[in-house]
Amino acid sequence: MPLRPTLPWCRATPVHSLSLWERVGVKVAALPAPTQWRRRGLLCRLSVCLWAALLALDVARAGEPLPYSVAERRSGYTYLSEENQQLQDDDFANPGLLWVERGRELWQQIDGTAGTSCTRCHGDAATSMRGVRPRYPRFDPQSGKLMNLEQQINRCRAEHMHTSSYPYESEALLALTTFVAFQSRGLPIDVRIDGPAQPFFAAGQALYAQRRGQLDLACIHCHDLYAGQRLRGDVISQGQINGFPIYRHTWQTLGSTHRMFAWCNTSVRSEPYPLGSDDYVNLELFVAWRGRGLPVETPAVRR
């Protein structure tokens, strides 16, 4: 056995990489010594090139837009752990689907003195309610202000079913809202901020940028300036609302956008507004617009 030359690539040729080459049919071991060394060196460099190409491909793939982000806007989904993403994607395990089922029952249930149900007017929700969630909150000419999905449901109940409103954040209202929003899953958020909605949008934008509470923080401070960085044990998301109502692990239940707003307000030690208040609906419009183009994920799973 001749002494192996001390050229670096020959020394560095790992045995296993050579055996890989031999497995795909490249004969090296049987060659006469000098040819074998040259061949070994060549194969070694070729291996390095191949690995580099694969790595470059991987880096290029990582640069592709994620399915849950549009331009620089990232859904809360992209901040989740893999396990939570799987939980959201699995229509059996996702606990939010429990509310969708309950909402489906309510959709068909006759209620009120008018003796009607959602389904009597709207028919199959899969077709009639598809595309509704991305447009809310919207301007309502009748009341002259914004209206979100929850308020629209209660409006329908009062005007067409002649029955009582569901209290905000009640299980029934959450279920029905989730059921209606669920029909638009995957559609991009597309709210109108021009025309009559403009002043409300501006009010929401102002609220978003307004410092509040003992910590003297505005929404903008965490969700724009420090999104993606860590706040204690968590990564701060952009605060997008495309997945609402969400199943939140912290709450161990499903919650609306306004509950989340109130939670955020309390976290900076400020007095939250009442759920369903005009201030929150205005803010909801601004935050929805901020995440325009993101797909509806209802019912999303969040931490």
Place this chain on the structure above:
Amino acid sequence: MAEPRVRVPSTARQGEVIEIKTLLSHPMETGHRRDVYGKLIPRQIIHTFTCTYNGTEVFRADWYPAVAANPYLAFFTVATESGRLRFEWIDDEGTIYATEADITVV
């Protein structure tokens, strides 16, 4: 709230190991939390889960307050014969949530 959800394969081969998934809507109140007045909220959890296959118990679990709300449980069993699987969740108030699923063994 909604009915318990179970997912059982509708058909299976004799002797095949099958995965069963279950999900139930339940608050799973731990008994350690206090309300706004400082009063302890009584414990209200599901403490027993059982699965019977044509009347024979094939799976049982005892749960404790650390189990989260709306508990999800997946487990495996062997498909022995065609028949009915019955699932039962029993909570501290004595409520029994039950559901059934049929399986055909070919």
